[in-house]
Amino acid sequence: MWTSATVIERIDWNDKLFTLRLAADIEPFIAGQFIKLSQERDGKRVARAYSLVNAPNADYLEVLAVRVEDGQLSPSLHDLNSGDQIEISTRAAGFMTLDELPADMGQHLWLLATGTAVGPFVSMLETEQPWQRFKRIVLVYGVRLQEDLAYWQRLQELAQLHQGQLELVACVTREQMPGALECRIPDGLADGSIEQQAGVTLSAQDSQVMICGNPGMVSGALELLQERGLAKNLRRAPGQITMEKYW
Numbered sequence: 094m095w096t097s098a099t100v101i102e103r104i105d106w107n108d109k110l111f112t113l114r115l116a117a118d119i120e121p122f123i124a125g126q127f128i129k130l131s132q133e134r135d136g137k138r139v140a141r142a143y144s145l146v147n148a149p150n151a152d153y154l155e156v157l158a159v160r161v162e163d164g165q166l167s168p169s170l171h172d173l174n175s176g177d178q179i180e181i182s183t184r185a186a187g188f189m190t191l192d193e194l195p196a197d198m199g200q201h202l203w204l205l206a207t208g209t210a211v212g213p214f215v216s217m218l219e220t221e222q223p224w225q226r227f228k229r230i231v232l233v234y235g236v237r238l239q240e241d242l243a244y245w246q247r248l249q250e251l252a253q254l255h256q257g258q259l260e261l262v263a264c265v266t267r268e269q270m271p272g273a274l275e276c277r278i279p280d281g282l283a284d285g286s287i288e289q290q291a292g293v294t295l296s297a298q299d300s301q302v303m304i305c306g307n308p309g310m311v312s313g314a315l316e317l318l319q320e321r322g323l324a325k326n327l328r329r330a331p332g333q334i335t336m337e338k339y340w
Contacts (some may be wrong), residue, residue: 095131098181100173101153107240109160110209111171112146114153115181120320122149122185124190124216130156132169138180141166144212145185146244148219154181157212157243187337189213189305191222195331199301201293202227207235207306207312210339212236214305215244217304218251224258227301233263235278235310260291278306279313297333299324304336311338 098117105111122145141164143156146314160171173179174328202223203213211234218221221228236242242263252259258338264281273289274281281287288295295318297303302318304311315325315334324332 094183095180096183097135098130098154100175100177100179101174102175106243109171109240110156110157110241111160112157112243113170113179114155114242115179118183119154119179119181120184122221123190124149124222125190125213126185126187127213128154130166130170130220130238131180131182132166133180137298139165140182142215144187144189146212148216157209160180160207163187164170166197175265188336189303189335190225191217193278193326193328193335194267194301194303198331199299199333200228201295201300201313202230203293203295203302204230204232204235204298205235205302205304205306205310207310208277209243210306210337210340211244213246213337214303218248218259224255226330228258229260229293230246230255230258231260231262231293233262233264233278233281233287233291235306237265237267239265239268239270241289241322262287262290277313277318278310282317295321295339300333301326304334304335306339310339311336 098115101116102114127142127144129140129142130139147155147254161167265273304314326332
């Protein structure tokens with residue numbers, strides 16, 4: 094089912110990357126889930142999935158999106174401003190949630206994200222669940238340019254608030270950024286630089302890993318982790334790796 098959402102605020106991180114904050118009445122959701130935004134075009138509905146960035150208890154909804162020039166929906170979303178309307182699904186979906194992780198496996202939580210796929214992890218970190226459940230949390234955020242690091246200031250605030258519990262590792266591939274690694278996430282896992290930067294060891298015994306992003310990063314990270322003895326997390330066979338490709 095669909096309902097109308099009103100844009101109450103927009104944030105432009107750069108000329109293509111943007112956040113829409115929406116007012117809409119949807120069913121309760123779990124941090125990490127996604128909704129769909131849509132428009133009617135010539136009698137046909139065009140819909141695309143977007144993860145919710147806000148905490149479930151927020152009084153607004155928030156999505157992070159990037160304008161794709163030949164995209165069917167994102168250019169229209171990029172044109173929206175405060176007061177404009179967009180259709181939104183009334184029920185969120187998806188299994189990229191902390192509830193899906195095995196309860197008795199791992200005291201360290203690794204969150205690997207590229208681009209807009211950081212959204213569900215921001216939502217999780219805005220809840221109490223990860224802080225109460227895990228001793229150490231590492232967010233690895235891969236982008237091309239420093240300006241692509243949406244929510245970086247908020248993440249730094251959370252790292253300060255949870256000092257010693259949350260470590261942030263930025264991987265910026267196309268320019269140098271102070272304090273960041275200049276590598277793709279799979280490469281940083283392969284050479285150990287990500288673990289060195291985080292000060293946390295990634296292991297099958299101590300870690301749960303959530304991977305969300307472009308297919309190349311997801312498949313590359315999965316292969317490396319499996320070589321180190323970690324396994325996909327399935328309901329019938331609990332493991333250490335939970336993942337979601339963004340397209």
